Amino acid sequence: MSLVMSGTSARKKAVPRKSRKKxxxxxxxxxxxxxxxxxxxxxxxxxxxxxxxxxxSAFLMGSPSGIFATFxxxxxxxxxxxxxWYTLFEAILGFIIGTIFGSLxxxxxxxxxxxxxxxxxxxxxxxxxxxxxxxPIVVLWFGTGLISKVALAVSLTALVALIAAxxxxxxxxxxLQSLMISMGxxxxxxxxxxxxxxxxxxxxATFRINIGFGLVGAVVGEFIxxxxxxxxxxxxxxxxxxLNSVWVGLFTLMILGFVLYYVIDIIERTSLPWKQATxxxxxxx
Amino acid sequence: MPPKQIQLTVQNxxxxxxGKGGDVNVLDDLSFTINERDFVxxxxxxxxxxxxxxxxxxxxxxxxxxxxxxxxxxxxSLRGRVGYMMQKDLLFPWRTVMGNVLLGxxxxxxxxxxxxxxxxxxxxxxxxxxxxxxxxKTLSGGMRQRVALIRTLIMDPDIxxxxxxxxxxxxxxxLYLEGVLKDAVQTYNKTVILVTHDIDEAVALxxxxxxxxxxxxxxxxxxxxxxxxxxxxxxxxxxxxxxYFKTLCAELDIQTETTS
Numbered sequence: 049m050s051l052v053m054s055g056t057s058a059r060k061k062a063v064p065r066k067s068r069k070k071x072x073x074x075x076x077x078x079x080x081x082x083x084x085x086x087x088x089x090x091x092x093x094x095x096x097x098x099x100x101x102x103x104x105s106a107f108l109m110g111s112p113s114g115i116f117a118t119f120x121x122x123x124x125x126x127x128x129x130x131x132x133w134y135t136l137f138e139a140i141l142g143f144i145i146g147t148i149f150g151s152l153x154x155x156x157x158x159x160x161x162x163x164x165x166x167x168x169x170x171x172x173x174x175x176x177x178x179x180x181x182x183x184p185i186v187v188l189w190f191g192t193g194l195i196s197k198v199a200l201a202v203s204l205t206a207l208v209a210l211i212a213a214x215x216x217x218x219x220x221x222x223x224l225q226s227l228m229i230s231m232g233x234x235x236x237x238x239x240x241x242x243x244x245x246x247x248x249x250x251x252x253a254t255f256r257i258n259i260g261f262g263l264v265g266a267v268v269g270e271f272i273x274x275x276x277x278x279x280x281x282x283x284x285x286x287x288x289x290x291l292n293s294v295w296v297g298l299f300t301l302m303i304l305g306f307v308l309y310y311v312i313d314i315i316e317r318t319s320l321p322w323k324q325a326t327x328x329x330x331x332x333x
Numbered sequence: 334m335p336p337k338q339i340q341l342t343v344q345n346x347x348x349x350x351x352g353k354g355g356d357v358n359v360l361d362d363l364s365f366t367i368n369e370r371d372f373v374x375x376x377x378x379x380x381x382x383x384x385x386x387x388x389x390x391x392x393x394x395x396x397x398x399x400x401x402x403x404x405x406x407x408x409x410s411l412r413g414r415v416g417y418m419m420q421k422d423l424l425f426p427w428r429t430v431m432g433n434v435l436l437g438x439x440x441x442x443x444x445x446x447x448x449x450x451x452x453x454x455x456x457x458x459x460x461x462x463x464x465x466x467x468x469x470k471t472l473s474g475g476m477r478q479r480v481a482l483i484r485t486l487i488m489d490p491d492i493x494x495x496x497x498x499x500x501x502x503x504x505x506x507x508l509y510l511e512g513v514l515k516d517a518v519q520t521y522n523k524t525v526i527l528v529t530h531d532i533d534e535a536v537a538l539x540x541x542x543x544x545x546x547x548x549x550x551x552x553x554x555x556x557x558x559x560x561x562x563x564x565x566x567x568x569x570x571x572x573x574x575x576x577y578f579k580t581l582c583a584e585l586d587i588q589t590e591t592t593s
Contacts, residue, residue, distance in 0.1 A: 223421060
């Protein structure tokens with residue numbers, strides 16, 4: 049007993065109490081989730097109370113109770129789910145096509161400095177046009193169906209991927225390439241074994257941005273002209289001053305974006321195992 | 334001892350780079366020879382163009398003039414036949430230890446199974462068995478440089494070009510790796526050209542030391558190092574060691590005694 053006692057007192061001496069930061073009870077995954085949900089609940093409660101007290105116009109702002117009722121109704125009717133799938137499909141398809149083509153083209157520019165320098169001003173010029181402004185033409189060209197939304201999403205994502213991939217290929221470690229050349233590797237081998245792998249982190253980092261742009265393309269395409277999708281639903285509801293439906297559409301988009309973000313996160317972690325090789329320790333300040 | 338045969342001759346090599354204030358003459362009329370199974374260290378003031386010599390021999394740079402002769406034949410460069418090792422270990426971070434060791438054999442198109450078997454043998458010999466699937470990030474500096482050495486040796490290069498390979502490591506690790514290198518060179522019958530800042534290292538490892546002058550680099554003097562020692566550590570205890578060391582310091586204009 050006394051041994052144990054002296055042991056603990058010795059440890060107390062060795063590590064002065066002040067230097068040890070006490071972790072808050074809420075500083076755990078569960079604790080943080082509780083705080084986050086609490087914040088959301090308070091936000092909706094204040095909104096609802098404001099509507100009831102007459103400070104907030106339910107006509108212009110909607111009300112949480114109305115939103116939940118609409119949400120429930122639209123889920124039961126199956127409309128929300130089918131609209132969500134439609135928009136999600138457009139966004140993902142546009143994201144995949146745009147990212148693949150953009151990345152491949154950007155990487156290919158590594159092969160020829162001459163071609164890269166030749167097309168660079170054009171890429172900058174095209175990139176400086178707000179792609180959303182293309183929406184009306186895209187609808188003219190590709191119709192009011194699925195293809196025009198995908199095309200818009202592609203136009204938004206492709207250049208982001210292209211510029212990121214080209215930049216990453218340019219920045220790839222020259223020493224690694226020199227090493228391969230000294231080993232007798234040809235240009236293709238240097239490209240596939242040294243350049244492409246080293247650009248992967250940058251390319252995958254654009255996935256996060258581009259998945260959002262995919263959704264933007266899909267929704268804006270639906271705004272312009274569509275019979276389906278969340279963008280269509282939001283546009284229609286707002287022209288009818290049905291604010292609750294508008295919010296349901298927006299919150300659903302938020303949830304979609306949220307889920308996609310974490311899917312990308314998983315892709316990033318599983319496709320770059322070497323980045324996760326060591327656990328990084330955060331510095332306590 | 335059999336008569337020394339010349340393996341590589343570098344003759345009248347010159348190279349200049351375009352700089353801000355006109356061309357910078359890095360190498361001017363540089364010539365030296367390397368014998369079969371030689372271990373030559375090249376020392377010289379920093380920035381005198383030692384790395385440029387390597388880049389020319391390895392085929393990464395084209396010289397402005399001069400010739401390279403290999404075993405009696407004039408060649409453009411030894412690209413694909415040299416083992417180039419630099420100060421940075423240059424391990425590919427996305428490849429495991431095994432993947433890094435296999436890099437050269439892969440580019441050469443060696444059968445995967447055969448290559449892996451060979452790699453395992455090398456890894457075992459250099460005490461890295463069990464680390465096949467580790468990523469470079471998780472290894473210590475000494476281990477990483479050992480992987481780089483294996484990656485170089487497994488290609489069975491004609492000549493090893495070592496560009497300050499140990500200078501980023503701590504002294505103990507450096508001593509240990511110098512021993513590993515010397516053993517490996519003996520086992521695999523390799524010719525080595527070592528560029529180093531470290532006079533101590535140059536004397537302990539080499540058969541000959543080439544001293545270069547400042548830019549543009551020219552061979553100032555070549556010293557035969559006559560130390561019969563089995564390891565770089567025992568070489569440092571040799572009676573002649575400090576004489577060589579002092580001579581080389583003097584040639585590099587490093588003051589060894591304070592003059593008041």
